[in-house]
Amino acid sequence: MTDDKGRNAKRVSDFVSEERLWRFHMEMAKIGATPKGGNNRQALSPEDAEARTLFVKWAKERKFEVSMDEIGNVFVRRPGTDPKAPPVLSGSHLDTQPTGGRFDGIYGCLGALEVLHAVDDSGIQTKRSIEACVWTNEEGTRFSPGCLGSDAFAHPKNLRKFLAIKDKDGVTVGDALADVKKRMPSVDSRPLGFPLHAFVEAHIEQGPILEAQKKTIGVVTGIQGARRYIVTVEGEDAHSGTTPRSRRKDSFFAAVDMVNALKPIFTENDKDDILRFTIGRFEVYPGSLYVVPGRVIFGIDFRHPSLDTLDRLGAQIESVCRKHQGGCTVKVEEIVRVTPTPFTGLIPETVDKATKELGYPYMHILSGAGHDSQNIAPLCPTGMIFVPCEGGRSHNEIENATPGDLAAGARVLAETMVEIANR
Amino acid sequence: MTDDKGRNAKRVSDFVSEERLWRFHMEMAKIGATPKGGNNRQALSPEDAEARTLFVKWAKERKFEVSMDEIGNVFVRRPGTDPKAPPVLSGSHLDTQPTGGRFDGIYGCLGALEVLHAVDDSGIQTKRSIEACVWTNEEGTRFSPGCLGSDAFAHPKNLRKFLAIKDKDGVTVGDALADVKKRMPSVDSRPLGFPLHAFVEAHIEQGPILEAQKKTIGVVTGIQGARRYIVTVEGEDAHSGTTPRSRRKDSFFAAVDMVNALKPIFTENDKDDILRFTIGRFEVYPGSLYVVPGRVIFGIDFRHPSLDTLDRLGAQIESVCRKHQGGCTVKVEEIVRVTPTPFTGLIPETVDKATKELGYPYMHILSGAGHDSQNIAPLCPTGMIFVPCEGGRSHNEIENATPGDLAAGARVLAETMVEIANR
Numbered sequence: 001m002t003d004d005k006g007r008n009a010k011r012v013s014d015f016v017s018e019e020r021l022w023r024f025h026m027e028m029a030k031i032g033a034t035p036k037g038g039n040n041r042q043a044l045s046p047e048d049a050e051a052r053t054l055f056v057k058w059a060k061e062r063k064f065e066v067s068m069d070e071i072g073n074v075f076v077r078r079p080g081t082d083p084k085a086p087p088v089l090s091g092s093h094l095d096t097q098p099t100g101g102r103f104d105g106i107y108g109c110l111g112a113l114e115v116l117h118a119v120d121d122s123g124i125q126t127k128r129s130i131e132a133c134v135w136t137n138e139e140g141t142r143f144s145p146g147c148l149g150s151d152a153f154a155h156p157k158n159l160r161k162f163l164a165i166k167d168k169d170g171v172t173v174g175d176a177l178a179d180v181k182k183r184m185p186s187v188d189s190r191p192l193g194f195p196l197h198a199f200v201e202a203h204i205e206q207g208p209i210l211e212a213q214k215k216t217i218g219v220v221t222g223i224q225g226a227r228r229y230i231v232t233v234e235g236e237d238a239h240s241g242t243t244p245r246s247r248r249k250d251s252f253f254a255a256v257d258m259v260n261a262l263k264p265i266f267t268e269n270d271k272d273d274i275l276r277f278t279i280g281r282f283e284v285y286p287g288s289l290y291v292v293p294g295r296v297i298f299g300i301d302f303r304h305p306s307l308d309t310l311d312r313l314g315a316q317i318e319s320v321c322r323k324h325q326g327g328c329t330v331k332v333e334e335i336v337r338v339t340p341t342p343f344t345g346l347i348p349e350t351v352d353k354a355t356k357e358l359g360y361p362y363m364h365i366l367s368g369a370g371h372d373s374q375n376i377a378p379l380c381p382t383g384m385i386f387v388p389c390e391g392g393r394s395h396n397e398i399e400n401a402t403p404g405d406l407a408a409g410a411r412v413l414a415e416t417m418v419e420i421a422n423r
Numbered sequence: 424m425t426d427d428k429g430r431n432a433k434r435v436s437d438f439v440s441e442e443r444l445w446r447f448h449m450e451m452a453k454i455g456a457t458p459k460g461g462n463n464r465q466a467l468s469p470e471d472a473e474a475r476t477l478f479v480k481w482a483k484e485r486k487f488e489v490s491m492d493e494i495g496n497v498f499v500r501r502p503g504t505d506p507k508a509p510p511v512l513s514g515s516h517l518d519t520q521p522t523g524g525r526f527d528g529i530y531g532c533l534g535a536l537e538v539l540h541a542v543d544d545s546g547i548q549t550k551r552s553i554e555a556c557v558w559t560n561e562e563g564t565r566f567s568p569g570c571l572g573s574d575a576f577a578h579p580k581n582l583r584k585f586l587a588i589k590d591k592d593g594v595t596v597g598d599a600l601a602d603v604k605k606r607m608p609s610v611d612s613r614p615l616g617f618p619l620h621a622f623v624e625a626h627i628e629q630g631p632i633l634e635a636q637k638k639t640i641g642v643v644t645g646i647q648g649a650r651r652y653i654v655t656v657e658g659e660d661a662h663s664g665t666t667p668r669s670r671r672k673d674s675f676f677a678a679v680d681m682v683n684a685l686k687p688i689f690t691e692n693d694k695d696d697i698l699r700f701t702i703g704r705f706e707v708y709p710g711s712l713y714v715v716p717g718r719v720i721f722g723i724d725f726r727h728p729s730l731d732t733l734d735r736l737g738a739q740i741e742s743v744c745r746k747h748q749g750g751c752t753v754k755v756e757e758i759v760r761v762t763p764t765p766f767t768g769l770i771p772e773t774v775d776k777a778t779k780e781l782g783y784p785y786m787h788i789l790s791g792a793g794h795d796s797q798n799i800a801p802l803c804p805t806g807m808i809f810v811p812c813e814g815g816r817s818h819n820e821i822e823n824a825t826p827g828d829l830a831a832g833a834r835v836l837a838e839t840m841v842e843i844a845n846r
Contacts, residue, residue, distance in 0.1 A: 097709065097711055097713065097714055098709045098710075098711065099660050099708075099709045099714070099717070104662075139711075139713065140712070140713065141709075141711045141712075141713065144712070146713070205665070206662045206664070206665040207662070207665030207666065207667075208666075208667070208670060224664070226664065228712055236816075236819065237520075237522050237818055237819040237820070238816060238817070238818060238819055239527075239629045239630070239791070239792055239816075239817040239818040239819075240699060240701035240703055240724050240726075240818070241629070241647070241649065241699055241724075241726050241790075241791045241792035241793060242628070242629040242630030242699075242790075242791030242792050242815065242817060243630065243631075243699070243791075243815065243817075244630075244631070244696040244699075245690065245693075245696050245698075245699075245700075246696050247631060247815065250701075252702050252703070252705060253686070253702075256679055256682055256683070259679055260679070260683065263676070267668065270668075273667040273668050273669050275668075276663060276664055276665075276666070276667075276668075277668075278663035278673075278712070278713075278714075278715055279675050279676075279707075279716075280663055280675070280707070280709075280710070280711050280712050280713065280714045280715060280716050281707065281710050281711060281712050282675060282705065282707040282710075282716075283707075283710070284702075284703070284704065284705040284706075285522075286520065286521040286522045286564075286703075287521075287703070287704050287705075287706070288520055288521065288562075288564045288703050288704060288818075289563070289564075289567070289651055289701070289703050289704050289722040289724045290520065290562065290563060290564065290569065290701075290703065290724065290818060291520055291522070291701075291703045291818040291819075292701055292703060292818075293702075293703050293705075294522070294819070299712040301663050301664075301712045301713060303663075303664050367664075367665075368662070368664045368665030368666075369662055369664035369665050370664060392665065392666065392670065393659075393661060393662075394661070394662040394665060394666075395660055395661060395662040395663070395711075395713060395714040395715075396659065396660040396661055396662075396714075396717070397660070
């Protein structure tokens, strides 16, 4: 066995190519590139179709088998000696936030593709097939909620409902998916929810901990839970120059009153800075300087590792908003509720072992972000591998990671997948 | 002299037709009609072009002379016996807010057009020409600032700057105006800033005072002043699930802190509810539930009849915002500064006299809203006539006024214009 530089090599991880993996990332980052060096490649957009097409092209160049299911999840397969045995799967997503970076999700897809290349280069025949995948719409910005592809894979009964979800222009997931398929090369169909032996997802941490602790690998022990709400405040449009304060039904100031009342609930009693409370969407209508605004729609995202905390704080939102509605009315809808997901057993143990054998500095870490792994965890042994990202910045165009760290994570992933595929 | 019902008539106001004036409004309201009964006919849109085309059609049916200047202001002229004498002009605007009503501005154009019809029906020959006009982009929502057409008329040197103003899609006033001209019948050109003898603008009050006082006519004594600001708060986009509170530069919460600090400055010490303080624009970017927002842009509009109050409060905005910027940065730009405009002399005196002669209940009133009259006031004797609007509601799709009140205002306008044109 020789590696990509012709040296003697003993393990599959020796065949992981830092250069190839970095090139994959830089080529992918050209699609939907933004002026500030990030990516805007929203789910099921023409840019998403172009990214998938490039992923499929790389797979086909190596004669890997490519398939796609009914929600648009893409699978790339290197068959094992027992093709009927459920595969060992790894992957993430290629869609980004509107001001997203070059690594969030992308690394999980390209890292898995790199593992398939490395295994192929090594000549190793695994017993089980190993596969790399791209889950559809993880980010959830264009079509809400996120992690749609992995959710449909885990719950095929949700497919019809998901296909009817509309973006803000009224385009459905179904319509956008049909357009993506038209733009991609034709590939085999795959059923939703086919049996999996194990799933492991590589990802940048998207937080500052690994960098601060000077660790190369994070063995992920679980994902915190999250609850998300949409709050709609209805007042009355009125002329900003003539309408006395006493006669206004100003939805903006009512919404600000709600925010002022909510904020301390989510920030006090959190001295360790564990709870994540974000209002990232806040839309004021009609949005004119000259009109007292008659409607505000805002979104709340909060996350915590404890189910109890999620339950207790979430239960207060509606009553707090109602208490501060003033002359307006308010509607509070919970749109997402994700219980915390622990990762235990096969995957974290195998990742742990591979990391130790390869000698990387590592730590156990909890994921602050949600991931497709949450949806797959109930189906089969599941886990994640984190690598550092610069300054902990993610969901940001300047998101960055080093070629060396990405390759280290891919080496751990390669060892983990081959180990499990041959067990 | 006989009126439109064949009765003996002695004055031009007897020829004002309530039915025709109402029909003008209802026909106009079909253009850009919204489901809730209002209008969305933003400046220099295809709908605005259609509205202007209808206005010109009505004028040409009566053989009035139609012309347009370089910013798109439209003039309809019934010539006087001394065609070289500067005309008596009346008019307002046909553009609306995105969720605007059927009367704000429209009444001033159609009321003036009705006066030309009434004078024509009466057979009266005025010495000076009387003219009805449509000022371009009064509302200022699509292209900011508002009152652009009357401003360019009063200050032709501003034309080039105004033509370069862009809407949020990057379309310039110049481009949009070229498109409007393509969609309209060709009319004669008129220079900006031609000499005027007097200007009077009829308008719905857009406030609750006339209705509450049971008055049909408001003789407007002036317009309160206004200052408008755009505040840009820059933080840093970050992942909402992974970024600890202590590491965030959250532009949303910084902007809310600024709003919380500004609000009492503009509401306390205003027991008589005179000051108008509005934040009608508040945009959060990138606007995703999953991203700590890195940028907020919000707009402040405040108005008061006292120049001293405008100066004193406006001077505090920048320092208050800066004090509450937290980890973000803030930029405060004043985009509009309108000093209070008193109306005295010829116009309010003539309106006063006509109203008394016609026997309508009336009162003197200050305008809460800004109007094109503010720009014309420095050029010639200027004033306004108000009629009530239902519930004081304006800049709202349910804005309403009665056919009788609109006709009453047009009768006062007709007497005023003929009186001044013959003096």
